[in-house]
Amino acid sequence: AQTVTQSQPEMSVQEAETVTLSCTYDTSESDYYLFWYKQPPSRQMILVIRQEAYKQQNATENRFSVNFQKAAKSFSLKISDSQLGDAAMYFCAYRSDSGGGADGLTFGKGTHLIIQP
Amino acid sequence: SQTIHQWPATLVQPVGSPLSLECTVEGTSNPNLYWYRQAAGRGLQLLFYSVGIGQISSEVPQNLSASRPQDRQFILSSKKLLLSDSGFYLCAWSVREGPQHFGDGTRLSIL
Numbered sequence: 183a184q185t186v187t188q189s190q191p192e193m194s195v196q197e198a199e200t201v202t203l204s205c206t207y208d209t210s211e212s213d214y215y216l217f218w219y220k221q222p223p224s225r226q227m228i229l230v231i232r233q234e235a236y237k238q239q240n241a242t243e244n245r246f247s248v249n250f251q252k253a254a255k256s257f258s259l260k261i262s263d264s265q266l267g268d269a270a271m272y273f274c275a276y277r278s279d280s281g282g283g284a285d286g287l288t289f290g291k292g293t294h295l296i297i298q299p
Numbered sequence: 300s301q302t303i304h305q306w307p308a309t310l311v312q313p314v315g316s317p318l319s320l321e322c323t324v325e326g327t328s329n330p331n332l333y334w335y336r337q338a339a340g341r342g343l344q345l346l347f348y349s350v351g352i353g354q355i356s357s358e359v360p361q362n363l364s365a366s367r368p369q370d371r372q373f374i375l376s377s378k379k380l381l382l383s384d385s386g387f388y389l390c391a392w393s394v395r396e397g398p399q400h401f402g403d404g405t406r407l408s409i410l
Contacts (some may be wrong), residue, residue: 186342217398225387227343232369273342283396284331286345286358 184209186276188290194266196298202249203259203293205274208283213279216250216257217287222270230272235279243282269297300327305390305402313410318363318377320405322390325371330392332366332373333399337387349373385409 195201197207203249206234218230231239233250245265249258261268270295275287305322312318324330331350335343343386345358355365362381366374373390387406391399 191344215398219401225337225404227389227391227404229398229400268370275313277399283393284334286333286349287343287346287371287399288345289342291342297302 184211184214184276184278184288186274187289188274190293191214191291192294194217194296195261197264197266199264200262201264201295203261203272203274203295205257205259205290206248207257207274207276208257209255209276209278211278211280215277215279216248217275217277218246218248218257218259219273219275219289220270220286221292222269227273231259232246246265252288264297266297266299271295301392301393301400302388303402305401305405307405308403309406309408311398311408311410312368312380314382315379318375318380318384318407320375320388320390320407322375322402324392327371328394329370330394331399332371333393334375335352335389336372337392337404339386340400343389347375354371381410382410383397 187206214235216233220230229245231243245262247260271292273292274290279284302325333348334346337343349367389404390402393399
């Protein structure tokens with residue numbers, strides 16, 4: 183079974199600074215997807231960014247980028263120019279590609295990101 | 300555009316009572332549908348997923364069941380709730396190899 187580990191229960195960053203959230207995973211599969219989701223106090227789960235394992239190029243979405251190291255099974259999220267609205271729980275998630283996209287997500291326990299004004 | 304509706308937003312139920320949470324998706328056909336539970340201070344745990352009408356896969360043995368009576372409707376049920384069923388329940392949808400998109404969730408408290 184796959185597992186996802188987020189070793190940082192809480193991170194704090196000054197507004198406008200850059201912060202990196204860590205995620206490692208364990209799998210024996212070669213084809214899979216990785217995701218970062220954001221959960222603000224409203225508790226809605228919002229997709230931040232996704233990465234296909236077969237792609238070597240790291241995904242980028244505006245101020246959000248990932249450092250995907252497949253051999254190390256590492257998938258960190260970098261948030262540049264942090265904003266107050268970035269404050270939330272961030273969850274790393276894994277999805278196998280064996281089910282044609284239908285498989286559920288395996289989540290880490292999350293990192294609580296605090297933005298200091 | 301696709302939207303997902305989940306209700307109720309909040310529910311308080313006594314132990315031993317039945318449960319029915321509903322989720323519907325608009326703007327897409329034959330979506331994959333999912334139910335997750337989030338315990339306090341923890342990540343999400345997959346409970347059920349469905350790739351089509353009447354097709355339900357269970358990930359965790361528990362006091363809950365799921366049904367998909369229509370293409371874009373997914374229902375989470377229980378005949379008798381336990382205290383351990385308390386939590387935040389989220390429905391999600393996806394199509395083909397796309398990412399999952401979540402509803403706003405239901406906060407379930409068992410008394």
